[in-house]
Amino acid sequence: MDFTLRNGNMxxxxxxTGAELVSLKKDGKEYLWGAEPxxxxxxxxxxxxxxxxxxxxxxxxxxxxxxxxxHGFARDMEFTxxxxxxxxxxxxxSETEETMKNYPFCFLxxxxxxxxxxxxxxxxxxxxxxxxxxxFSIGGHPGFNCPIDGKGKQSDYMLRxxxxxxxxxxxxxEVIGEGGFVTGExxxxxxxxxxxxxxxxxxxxxxxxxxxxxxxxxxxxxxDGKEYVRMSFPMPIVAIWTAIQKNAPFICIExxxxxxxxxxxxxxxxxxxxxxxxxxxxxxxxxxTIIVK
Numbered sequence: 001m002d003f004t005l006r007n008g009n010m011x012x013x014x015x016x017t018g019a020e021l022v023s024l025k026k027d028g029k030e031y032l033w034g035a036e037p038x039x040x041x042x043x044x045x046x047x048x049x050x051x052x053x054x055x056x057x058x059x060x061x062x063x064x065x066x067x068x069x070x071h072g073f074a075r076d077m078e079f080t081x082x083x084x085x086x087x088x089x090x091x092x093x094s095e096t097e098e099t100m101k102n103y104p105f106c107f108l109x110x111x112x113x114x115x116x117x118x119x120x121x122x123x124x125x126x127x128x129x130x131x132x133x134x135x136f137s138i139g140g141h142p143g144f145n146c147p148i149d150g151k152g153k154q155s156d157y158m159l160r161x162x163x164x165x166x167x168x169x170x171x172x173x174e175v176i177g178e179g180g181f182v183t184g185e186x187x188x189x190x191x192x193x194x195x196x197x198x199x200x201x202x203x204x205x206x207x208x209x210x211x212x213x214x215x216x217x218x219x220x221x222x223x224d225g226k227e228y229v230r231m232s233f234p235m236p237i238v239a240i241w242t243a244i245q246k247n248a249p250f251i252c253i254e255x256x257x258x259x260x261x262x263x264x265x266x267x268x269x270x271x272x273x274x275x276x277x278x279x280x281x282x283x284x285x286x287x288x289t290i291i292v293k
Contacts, residue, residue: 007087007115019079019091019111031292033143039248044142045075051139052260053180061269088114106130119291128278135269137258144229146251156223160194161215167194174209181263203244233288255288
């Protein structure tokens with residue numbers, strides 16, 4: 001089931017499966033990737049309770065081994081509407097007998113979508129309903145049309161990276177190796193006034209992953225030098241990805257709280273890099289904003 005929000009010339013649609021944003025329009029112009037299966041069959045999935053890949057698709061907790069696929073299970077589950085107005089929707093997911101088999105924590109995950117005059121605020125709330133400390137990762141994965149409106153080639157487009165309102169001079173990316181794991185190597189990209197051209201070589205290591213809160217705003221610019229999407233976020237990690245081997249016409253800007261395993265990680269869940277922990281009864285909340293022009 002889809003839910004539609006409207007606010008003046010803005011419109012957003014959210015699907016109950018995964019509480020996934022499936023459309024974001026301004027003046028009838030679609031900014032969100034259309035999930036064409038030939039390239040990538042999703043629009044903007046939620047990544048929970050893991051982000052990225054686990055070694056052997058497994059993790060260890062309290063001496064037991066659990067199975068878990070890429071990006072966790074929430075993106076494929078049915079969410080329940082909690083509240084809805086013309087401009088805001090809140091949807092929720094809790095543990096089930098099935099999730100407890102592979103993720104032994106009682107949780108309440110709520111996703112909120114609120115339309116503003118020129119964009120959308122996407123909120124995450126994770127509550128620990130259990131009696132023991134909970135461990136989790138959470139991330140966004142929105143894809144944006146690039147090219148947009150058939151204007152030029154993707155290589156005519158630019159990304160721009162900002163921090164605290166200022167253009168960045170460089171970004172340092174983790175290198176993602178075979179299997180989708182962090183190798184410990186790093187790549188440096190020099191920026192001119194914060195700009196980085198979107199070239200095929202940009203994705204030689206599959207995904208750009210910036211840690212340590214390097215950037216808090218990333219924008220997409222069209223061939224005319226016009227900013228048409230701006231993502232602002234407080235998350236400590238952000239990734240940039242596209243299916244470059246397929247010449248896919250989209251770019252994902254992904255704010256993350258957590259990430260894939262290190263290539264040599266062999267510890268238990270509490271030792272996992274960038275893992276979040278939540279005491280019983282506590283709530284984790286954060287949000288990011290998409291502005292479209």
